Amino acid sequence: MNERIEPVPIGRPEPSTDLALVEALEALSDDEKHLTEALYPLFFERRPDARPLFGVHALAEREEMVRETLRSLFALAEGEPWLEGNLEALGRSHFEYGVESDMYADFVRAFVDVAPARLDARARAALESGLARITDTMRRAGERAASRTP
Numbered sequence: 001m002n003e004r005i006e007p008v009p010i011g012r013p014e015p016s017t018d019l020a021l022v023e024a025l026e027a028l029s030d031d032e033k034h035l036t037e038a039l040y041p042l043f044f045e046r047r048p049d050a051r052p053l054f055g056v057h058a059l060a061e062r063e064e065m066v067r068e069t070l071r072s073l074f075a076l077a078e079g080e081p082w083l084e085g086n087l088e089a090l091g092r093s094h095f096e097y098g099v100e101s102d103m104y105a106d107f108v109r110a111f112v113d114v115a116p117a118r119l120d121a122r123a124r125a126a127l128e129s130g131l132a133r134i135t136d137t138m139r140r141a142g143e144r145a146a147s148r149t150p
């Protein structure tokens, strides 16, 4: 029983939240296809104004978007330093696509609503707050880009 306990560096996310987020992400990654198929109809039902922003045959883009969202959540759980700049660039490109600030909250809700039912409340809450953090960074970058656009 000579286990060494590694000190947790200050500034890292709360470890229990981290674990809950990783648990949620593992469940979501197990069935990414279902996630993509369920997410967009629900999101478009709630935000019909977002539908025309996507190309008619944009299945590849939709899949890529779900993959990038999951990748960003993993990076958040792992405290990856590249995440913030990446999200800011995405926020600017999404502003160019015509994405409105208030669409992000609907996207987060739809994403959590299509997550597998087996996720417990803690994993679901960690997923929701991770998505909120990611989309807030995108939204703020989009708003800064909007304020610079004449």
Ligand code: HEM
Binding pocket: 050, 053, 054, 055, 056, 058, 061, 062, 064, 065, 066, 068, 069, 072, 090, 093, 094, 097, 099, 103, 104, 105, 107, 134, 135, 138
């Ligand atoms: C309100 C939420 C969102 C809306 C309405 C939205 C909308 C869009 C649209 C319209 C496209 C272009 C598709 C096309 O050309 O047909 C796109 C592409 C993409 N989205 Fe989103 N998006 C949202 C959230 C996110 C999030 C949270 C992420 C990742 C963190 C993301 C990552 C991507 C990526 C990687 C692409 C592929 C093209 C690129 O790199 O810009 N999106 N999205």
